[in-house]
Amino acid sequence: MTWLEIMVNRALNDPYLNELTRKLELKYAHNFLYQKDDIVLTEKEFDDVLRFADILSRSSGAEGRNKAYKIISLLYDAYKDDIQFQYYANSILTKLGNFASLNLAVGNSETVDTLETALEKEIKRVYQKVPFNDLVFTDPQYQLFEAMKDSNHFSFSGPTSFGKSFIMDAFIQYIITERHGIDNIVILVPTRALINQVTARLKKTITDENYKVLAHPVVPTIYKNRMLKYVFVFTPERLISYLGEKENPVINYMFVDEAHKIIAEKDSRSPLYYHAILLAERKSIKLYFASPNIPNADVFLQLFEKSVDEQMIIRESPVSQNRFFVDYVEGNGRMFTETGDDIVFDDLGKREHGYVSKLLRKLGCDCKNIVYCNTVADTIDFALQFSKNLPEQSDSRIDSLIELIKTYVHKDYFLIDCLKKGVAFHFGRLPQRIRQRIENLFEEKVIDYMFCTSTLLEGVNLPAKNIFIFSNAIGNSKFSDVDFWNLAGRAGRLSKELSGNIICVRIEDKKNRWDTPHKDLEVVRNKKIDDVQPIVIKGQKNFYTNLERSLRAKDFTRANYSQTEKEVWDHYANIVFTHQASKTDSILMSNFLRKNTDGKKLLERMDKENHIPLHILEQCSNIKVSYQNNIWEKISGAEKAFPEEITTQSCQAVLEKMYDYYNWGEEESKGRNPMVKQRTRLQYFAVLMYSWMKSTPLNMMIINIINYYKKKGEIWDKNETIPFDPNNRNQINLIINNLISDIDNVLRFKIKNYFLNYHLIVSEKIGKESAGTNWAEYVEYGTTDSVIIELQNIGIPRHLSMMIKDDYAEFLTFEEGVLVDINAEALIENIDCDKYKDELEELRAIFL
Template sequence: MTAANQIAQTIISDSYFLKLYRVCVERSVLRTLNIDTEEKYTEKEIRDLLRFADLLSTSSISDARNYAYKIITYLNPYYKDNVYYHTVAKAVYSNLGNFPAISYLEADNNNTSNLPFDRSVQNEAKKLIQEVPDGVGHVFTDIQYDLFSKLISSREFSFSGPTSMGKSFVIKAFLRCAIQNTPQENFIILVPSRALINQYAIELKSEMGALLETNNYKIVTNSNIAELPINEQCNYVLILTPERLISYISQEKNPSIGFLFVDEAHKLAQTEDARSITTYTSIEKTLKKYPDIKLYFASPNVSNPEILLSMFRNGKAENTFKTQETPVAQNLYFIDLLEKELSYCLNDEFIPINHPVLADISSINDVLLRFGQRSNLIYCNAKSKAISYAKELAATIECSDNKALKRAASIIRAYIHPDYYLADLVQKEIAYHFGNMPQLIRNLIEDLYRDGHLKYIFCTSTLLEGVNMPTQNLFILDDKKAKKILRPIDFWNLAGRAGRLAKELQGNVFCVKHGDVSWDKPSFFKEKDIQLVPTIYERIDHNLKKIEKIIQEQEISGTDIEQNILRYIANIICIDTLEPKNGYKSPIITALIERNKTKIIELAKSKSAQNETPYLILSANESIELKTQNSAYKQLKYLHAQKRNILLPAQINYPNILETLTKLYKLYSWNDKYLGKENSLKYFAMLMNKWINNSSLNQIISESIDYFHDHNRKLRINNGDLVDFDKNDKTHINALIGNIIDEIEIVLRFQLEKYFNHYHMMVKNILGEDNAGENWAMLLEYGTQNREIIALQNMGLSRYSAQKIFKECRGAFISENGQLKKVDKHKVLSKLQKDSIEYIEAQKLL
């Protein structure tokens, strides 16, 4: 142990230090909560605190460094004009390598102090050494540099750190270096949601667009490389969801991949989410296809990042990294509105605040208005609650004169509907945000928030998907994600959003207990040693008997979610036993063998014995049961043998869509929530027809409102009773809009897309690729049949902007046979209105 670490260990276990640190925290808490106090630091206290911080900052122990950072941060409001504080603060942040915090001191505190000569030399040397390669003057923090140095020299790596440490910043720095390698290779960044695809694409274009262009790299956001507007040979950075990655590797002609970066990799352990299995499948199949691929995992707040490497490869211990060090301080508060109690967290214990600060606070609105300064994210566990709470707060606030907000309201009304709640809310500096919102509107809300125009955003678990919206204050109004208690990893991932690096030194997390939420299990506040157990392992270890029953086609008990996950795993096991005899064993088969569970492998082999479907089709569609796939394939083979047409219609209109959906309904025996009723197919045929044939979202919504009104349709409001639809009732209008957006995203672009893709693969196998006709799955994904609009969306543009630019900027395109080859960005921008949403998107993404 180094001398600095020995000193640090002595300090952080010293009773005087702990007592003084508690005083420091308490006074910071009172100031944050605007509670007046007459107490002031003595000269000895301030000198001792600053000395402790200086000594602790030289240590390599995360806890010691966090103490050092927090002391300087908590003293800042009191001593930001003090010359001695100026010098020590800058020295401590310099020792920590926290250059954004130093920039804050210089800009916000006018801290122009000079460090002692030896410290100054050390600081400048650190800046030179830790400068981000090609990063336009950006400098890594110490912990970021430590991670980057290990990452750049490894072919496989798994790392974890707090949400606020800037993991994506390090990933992008890694990418800057790797795209300049020789020979050049293609990259995949795997992200959990479409929302994160768009965010990554915009950030990469903005931060390293010129470097990408110089090195002949294109950013791609979908798996359909053939639809890209590319004239020459180039390389790719693909930003994909698990579903899109599976689609990519299923296409034989797609370019090979050299790097796979899995962001938000803890999603592999979301035991209540079937998509964790899809994530596993996408990685496993990529490694199988490209066995020499370089593999990297990034996760927040986990103690065993090595498990992800060992799951897919025999990763070495030195190829992992974990830290609890954070570049901003996060302060945790618990507000109990029922008992009128307020407490703050210190060393994992909640300390009551003996002050009647909650005396006149009785509602969530009161809490937000009292403690919500500047930027505030409010976490809710359901979309309906996010909208409801946003409306309740808006009722207490006057409209703003802010021009950006007025413009945003106009865009929302034009793009969605004049009565959409969000349009009224944004004019009061309030919004809501969730995953299934249209990309264009999500981007608009995020930009308004980052630019400081919005003060409150009510959001769902989209934040847990990694969407980058740091905030000064985070209010957690529920201890659940949907209906399940928040896991510790989810709670700390949420909490990590508080505190914006370079904009402030600390952020606040307020957990609010109120009439609707009891906070039954607040122990996750203390659970920071978070051990990941991938869903595949968790279910094999605890639900093997149920998986056996599923393979034997017996009924099992459990929730619908649990049953779906276990059926998915059982299906993967069955399909994996059909793996061609080439020595390869999937991780799931390997895990069963290691656990001496070979009986289930034999059961799976027995079930799969009658299969006739080609392995490549089965393997690319593991979320569809093997039995269903095989039945569908045999039916198509039979129809083809009978000289019957198995191609989808060339003309895509309502009658043909309805006929096709009815055929697929019978072929796949649909029985799920959305597609399980044959009489619902007429509605989805209508929606699908409008979507594929270029109707705008506004048109689809307006025509659906008229349809519901003219046909006296009933509507379910907030999961309650069915009511007669009233086109003059704003509640009904917004409920219908929410349903339509969900149906486009969940039914059209997820469920139907999956089945149409499978159908096309079967037809392609039977008739050959040149005779297989159109793949309707692609048309559902993009909401158009137009190849040029598809190409524009592949460049990252939203459907709306792609349609608008295609219509208004024809002279800016070079096309051959209906396929886009080149886009003149300057011509596009010259033809668009400068403050329009499509102009902003084109400027960022083309």
């Protein structure tokens, strides 16, 4: 150990440093909670704590460096104009390589440079410069970037604020440049919500004209035969679809964003993630995994049987967080300190009229705030309550969004009420077009308060100064350590603040509202995240026994497993059989055979009885093999997959057939949000599906569904049927949110997958030409029009594609009925900016 590390260790273990740090945190807490600057450091204390920070910043370990940064962040508000603070902050942040925070904390730092600091700063600016722009990597970012350059596969994890996307974008630019643009690249994201965000970001960062950024698993005709290369942004199902088409360009690199989703036990999509990546790995694609806060990042390399040496866990954070708990049930609060001793405040948490709104206004004044509420209902209710007594905002950007919501969604949508007050809510059921605008307004600080659900945990990039956490659960399940810190880690924006605040709030004595504080708060207090244990590797909860029972169509080992757990096991069981059919070696397959003595015989027998080709099994891994084989037996040569004519009646007939073929009464009728709790629900989906496939605009679809409920006379709400009232805004908003959710989660995911499977089986049995049209494509794109489909494939959203097709088709060039060119500049110049103001801005962002 060097003398410098000995000094660092002595500093870390010095009781005096703990005493000083605690006093700094108390000072910060008084400023934040009471707006009182009544805790004063003596001149000696100020000098000593800066000297401690200077020593710690020279550490090679994350603990010392994080503590040095923490001290600077705690001192900043009170001492940012002090020349001594500026000297030390300049030196310390330079040693940490945190130039984004340096520019914020010191401004023109050259005025306080020593010779040592100036030299170190210049060296880092040269050697740690981000390729292709003027930014500078932090020290750990630079170490990671250099390690990735020398690897064929890699896994890394770091704090939420570390800059995973920043690293991936820089590395993609490096690959494109260093390898002279010969590679096709995929970024794999967990949900559609992230596709637009990542695609928009990449279009700004990738400057090579030979590269196109695409999000659909079809290379558009317009780009074929032009010697182009691609960066694809796919969800797992889109990756599987892409890999299933042999003529698609070969993929060379894949970056798996939010990699912890692969092993999430309570996410029914995790098997799909695993299956998609394994299919890619079989094609020798180089894999790179990025995840937040996972302490054993090598687990993803283990899962796909890669060398675990090429991994890095980053524990150094470029932003620090201050942790608070406000308890309105017990009437007190506390700050969780770096030393482990809570600072208790007995005069917080008084329950009086509007107490929650008062807390948010007091602590969130003049900064960006995220309020986590768990459920959609709570998110909307809290947003409405909070915004109710606020003054109306006068801002043209908010007014423009309100007008868009009125025309594109509905005039009675509750989001309008909130936006008028500078408040918004954010969850998966918002239309993507609206959600993107809200995110932009929040980023620009036009909106100061964002109420949200766990959509934020999917990787949506929305950092804020304050994170208020009203619930310690996702759905009915308590936060895991990873989930909590993925959410809480968004407190503090690099280059905007040196620190952020995590405020856990117990509003009432209710389940999953911090109802057992002593136990629930451990994850907040200790900042400790345990190693993740993938169920595929460890086999918890009789995992492999239950896979065998799924394959044998027997009951699981317990009756009270959740519906999500059952769906996960059924899906993994299907994947095991797919590995049998493809003779694939995998950890999943080897563990299944090792833990089930009759597993090999079972799989061999199923393989002999199976009629479904491998390419269909791989594309439809979430559908039980037994159902697929039953359909194979029933198909006759005269039967087309789907009717040529699309009507509400033909939609109903197709759904009725799918209900029987795939046993939806059993498979899709259970859990918290079943697709079809009752068979009569198919009438609703027939109306919805018909409107969607017929290119109906969203606002008209909403009107159609409202009319459907008018005729029906009743609506399902909170587990009961109630009379439908078209003048009841709560019911109208319920319809809107459910409709948008049903389009994304039911039509475009569940029903699309069933339609795809059915069409593939019919095509295989009687021939593709005889099978006829593929409704799966229509359900995915929301249209039967090939031009609108092709425009979506090149990255134009559905609503813009319909506008171009209807009003500006003269700027499209066709050859033999196929779109081969689009004159984007002329299109943008000729759009009626009065009629299509918002659409024009969206097209400019896409093309320019």
